[in-house]
Amino acid sequence: MNTRARVIGLVLALGGLMVTVDATVTLVAVPAIASDLNSTLPAVQWVTSGYLLGVVAVTPLAGWAANRYGARRVYLTALAIFTVSSALAGLAWGTGPLTAFRVLQGLGGGLLNPVAQAIGLRSVPREARGRLMSLLGLPVVIGPVLGPPLAGWLVDTASWRWVFLLNVPIGAAAVLLCARRLPHQPADPTSASRIDWTGLAQVSGGAVLLVLGCTLVGETGALTGQVAATLGAGLLMLVAFVVRALRAGAPLVDLRLLRHRPLAAGLGVLAFFGAAYFGAMSILPIYVQGVRGDPAALAGTITVPMALAVGSTLQIATRLVDRMPPRRIVVIGVTLGLAGTVALLVTTTSSASYLLIAASAVVLGVGSGATLMPTMTVAVRDLEHGDTPRGTTLLALVQQLAGAVGVAVVAATLTVLVSARVPELASTDGSxxxxxxxxxxxxxxxxxxxxxxxxxxxxxxxxxxMALSALAAVIGLRHAKKADDPADASRQPI
Structure with missing residues (x-):
């Protein structure tokens, strides 16, 4: 990979760093936001879920927008939206406005990763795409290391508002560098068909209803008729979206790409792993501050070893994808992810020492580093040039939707368990x-x-x-090839 490609990868990684830092700091700040805005935690979870839903709403448009307006222009616009909305979130005066600004952040952030991957993958030959993806994975190394401790320190010494305001200088620097260094990849309006607004309404509405249903479970503590109707409507809308995407001539998201076997397998792995990983990440800050009564700074610091494990493993594993069968790497990754999650279950329920909890989180981090970017690399690296933006868009959409649902399901489960096992606390706010x-x-x-x-x-x-993700990896990636194997073998239909 030449110097120019490295520069492009590093510049794109700066934008990804802003998104990663934002995601990690928000998890630490959720309890403080609930207290400062005099709100319940189920309501404040919309600060996280609202962002993810904004991402879900705009991600299907990433491939269309990159072709219609040019990937560079779309990327710069998304960076600007994310930066401005971060400033607005830091100035929010209530839970409702904060959630609205977080949705706006999601509209910017949802375009960044798939468009960045499309720009990067188009800039290097096939045999160097694993190394390029490892550069795009650098935010996973730096963001989780810097973000949580910094967020904890800001929450304890200043205000939760600064966890959003810190995005402003990073975003300004990213806009300036990207404007100077990103290549001018020409737009191709002829390949950008009309937007399927019906499909967009179906996927966005279905996602919102699913998350809303899970949130209602957390607030009521029961599966009422209203909750069941909300969840059912969400599922029906998503099913309708899938049916439409398979039949329409110009669908919002091209599900016919799933005939590409590695993409279909990677999608299954990332969907379950994303739901498990983001859901698990939302628990530890509440455990540290709510169960153990320790400050937010500790909640952030305890995740640093995990973040280092994610980053270092990601850099090694993503490069190995170019040299050895990726199934072996990903299966090891999801197995370690499952082991780490089970270890966290055991250590937190038994009130073990923070050393053991941190060690369990490190195992989960190693599993994440060996799973996320390697799976994405093998899923899209053999797509045809014109299919690459649509493939990265599909992966990003499913992963973000899974993350939003995973966070909501875990939050609802946590709320129900607290209310059921400690009923004397439920009378305060219903949760x-x-x-x-x-x-x-x-x-x-x-x-x-x-x-x-x-x-x-x-x-x-x-x-x-996580167990479902491991099953998807074992079964689905049986035929994935090394980068130096004939690519045609991986393009066979499922």
Missing amino acids: GLAAMLALDPTARAALNTRLSGAVGGSYAVAAAL
């Missing part, structure tokens, strides 16, 4: 979580066993999803 955060040390110590079982027990959902 028990805000009351848990407000406990004094004596009361928290008396309830520690039940609180640990409730909050830590929610890792069981993440572990189940």
Whole structure:
């Protein structure tokens, strides 16, 4: 890979860094936001879910927009939207406005990764795409290391608002560098068909209803008729979207690309792994601050070894994809991810030491580094030139939708378990979580066993999803090839 390609990869990684930092710092800040805005944690979870839903809404347009307006122009616009909305989120005066600004952030952030991958993959030959993807994975190394400790320090010493405002200087630098260094890849309006607005409404509406249904479960603690109707409507809309995408001449997302075997297999792995990973990541800050009563700074610091494990493993594993059968790497990754999630379930429910909890998180981090980018690389590297933006868009859409649903399902499970196992807390706000955060040390110590079982027990959902990801990897990637094997073998229909 030549110097020019390295520069392009590093410049694109800066934009990805902003998105990664934002995602990691928000998880640490959620309890503080709930307290400062006098809101319940289920409602504040929309700060996370709203962002992911914004990503889901705009991701299907990434391939169309890159072809219609040019990938470079779309990328710069997305960076500007993300930066401005970060400033607005830092100035939000309530949960509703904050959620709205986070949705706007998602509209910018949802375009960044798929468009960046399309720009990068078009800039290097096939045999160097694993190394290019490893550069695009650098934010996974740096962001989770810097973000959580910085967020914890800001929350404890200043305000949660600064976890959003810190995106502003990073975003400004990214816009300037990308404007100077990204190649001018010409637009191709003739290949950009009309937008399928019906399909966009179906996928966006279905995602919103699914997350809303999970949130209602967390707030009510029961599967009521209203909740069941909301979940059912969401599923029906997503099914309708799939049917339309398979039949339409110019669908919003080209599901016919799933005839490409590595893409279909990678999609299954990433869907379950994304739901499990993002869901699991949302639990630890609440456990540290709510169950153990420790400051936000510790909640951020305890994830640093995990972040280092993710980053270092990602750099090694993504390069190995070019040299050895990727199935071997990904299967090892998802197996370690499952082991780490089960270890977190055991250590948090038993109130183990932070050393053991951090070690469990490191195992999950190694699994993540060996799974996410290697799976994405093998899924899209053999697509035809014109199919690359559509393939990366499809992967990003499914992964973000899975992440949004995973966070919502885990949050609902956590809320229900706390309310059921510690019913004396439920009378405060209907969820028990805000009351848990407000406990004094004596009361928290008396309830520690039940609180640990409730909050830590929610890792069981993440572990189940991780097991499904492992199954998808074992079965689906049987025929994935090394980069130096004949590419035609991997393009056979499923």
